[in-house]
Amino acid sequence: MTETFQRVADNKLFQNFVTAIIVLAGIVVGIETYHDFASQHHGILNFANQAILWIFVVEIVVKMGAEGSKPWRYFLDPWNVFDFAIVAVCFMPFDAQYVAVLRLARLLRVLKLVTAVPKLQILVSTLLKSIPSMFYVSVLLMLMFYLYACAAVFLYGGNDPVHFENLQIAMLSLFRVVTLEDWTDVMYIQMYGCAGYGYGGMMELCTDSIARPITGALFFVSFVMLGTMVVMNLFIGVIMSSMEEAQSDRNDENAAPSKSLQGELEGLQKQLEEMQEHLGRVSKLAADEAKKTAKG
Secondary structure, rough: OOOHHHHHHOOOOOOOHHHHHHHHHHHHHHHHOHEEEEEEEHHHHHHHHHHHHHOOOOOOOHHHHHHHOOHHHHHHHHHHHHHHHHHHHOOOOOOOHHHHHHHHHHHHHHHHHHHOOOOHHHHHHHHHHHHHHHHHHHHHHHHHHHHHHHHHHHHHHOOHHHHHHHHEEEEEHHHHHHOOOOOHHHHHHHHOOOOOOOOOOOHHHHOOOOOOOHHHHHHHHHHHOOOOOHHHHHHHHHHHHHHHHHHHHHHHHHHHHHHHHHHHHHHHHHHHHHHHHHHHHHHHHHHHHHHHHOOO
């Protein structure tokens, strides 16, 4: 029975079938966002959801059965734990008032596609590996945000209360700037003053218009240079480095079975050579005994 489960679990057709069911689960979730259509075809969609869920249960049973007398080894793979958790959540008893939670649980089934596609596993592993390094880059970015936000409140709080009235609003405005979302408009308000740019239709807020053409340009250009072109590229560099590590780890995992098999083959070859030498000695002894018998 264990061999049967192993053959099914390793079969490409079974794996492709499960992948297709995951895609179908995503399509069903998307259809349910069209409330009128979903209410008209509630029976069909409910049957599809139940069928998809039980197919995932069968997948878990097959993979656990492939472990033979040690089904608990199924949970040694983090991706299997991830799959099991998603299916378990879908079986939790939700009342009618928690139907939205059930829909979100069904939405999680689409994430099983990550476990079905090795390339997606590498990307997820890359993000997980890059979290520690990204934390320190984030600390650097937040420090820069804090310093620039404090300076912006002191310099431009009176001229531009919409964007720099206080520290938290200033940090949010700088986030807009670092993403390059109309950041030049924010800069021009400081360069030409709120009375000269950007406050049309809300002039009652422009109570202390001050134009700073030089310092305004230097402030925002320097922030964009540091925040967008330096720190943001550090994030990309960290992710690329982690991707190389994840790919290297995957290659090592794939190479490990082949190395183990090669070691077994070398051991068998050595045993075969020893047996051949032993047979040679036995044959020589037998030949000597035959000669002695012939002479006698």
